[in-house]
Amino acid sequence: MVIALTGFMGSGKSSVGRELATLLSSPFIDLDDYIVGKAGMSIPEIFAASGEEGFRALETEALAEVIGTPSSATASGHLVLSLGGGTILRPENAALIASHCRCVFLRTSLETVRRRLSGESAGRPMLRRADIGELFASRAAAYASAADVIIDTDSLAPADIAGRIAAGL
Numbered sequence: 001m002v003i004a005l006t007g008f009m010g011s012g013k014s015s016v017g018r019e020l021a022t023l024l025s026s027p028f029i030d031l032d033d034y035i036v037g038k039a040g041m042s043i044p045e046i047f048a049a050s051g052e053e054g055f056r057a058l059e060t061e062a063l064a065e066v067i068g069t070p071s072s073a074t075a076s077g078h079l080v081l082s083l084g085g086g087t088i089l090r091p092e093n094a095a096l097i098a099s100h101c102r103c104v105f106l107r108t109s110l111e112t113v114r115r116r117l118s119g120e121s122a123g124r125p126m127l128r129r130a131d132i133g134e135l136f137a138s139r140a141a142a143y144a145s146a147a148d149v150i151i152d153t154d155s156l157a158p159a160d161i162a163g164r165i166a167a168g169l
């Protein structure tokens, strides 16, 4: 099974994903890292060269490669995939995730993401393009509707969140 982690920037998708993969002895893919490897450019460089649309096109291609390839899953049957904060927004991505993944929404409060993301805008171009509060509010329903499971993570450490996800499989 592909376990896909979604949520806003700073919700802990990558750190929880790493913990969960270790717990399940499964491979781990961070979609942003996969995109960077595929493009040979950092995320800010991709945004600068081809805009958000260019980045989103690469993201859709990368998602299809990662979850459309049956060999991605190991003998144990699991692959842990940390999505980007905007991945589930494109309907074709949401459809692919719905048909191939168990999707877990790592829900955080706006205060938590503001605290975690302060000073992080260099690596996260969306933070420079949009008001964080508006972006957060505009995406909340999309994360929830893509999710099979929602975990409120504000007071939990990554290892605890990973443990809860693993226990619910």
Ligand code: S3P
Residues within 6 Å of the ligand: 007, 008, 009, 010, 013, 032, 043, 083, 084, 085, 086, 087, 123, 124, 125, 126
């Ligand atoms: C984005 C989130 C980023 C990355 C890109 C766009 C977004 O991933 O995919 O900068 O639109 O929320 P993280 O959520 O891992 O920071």
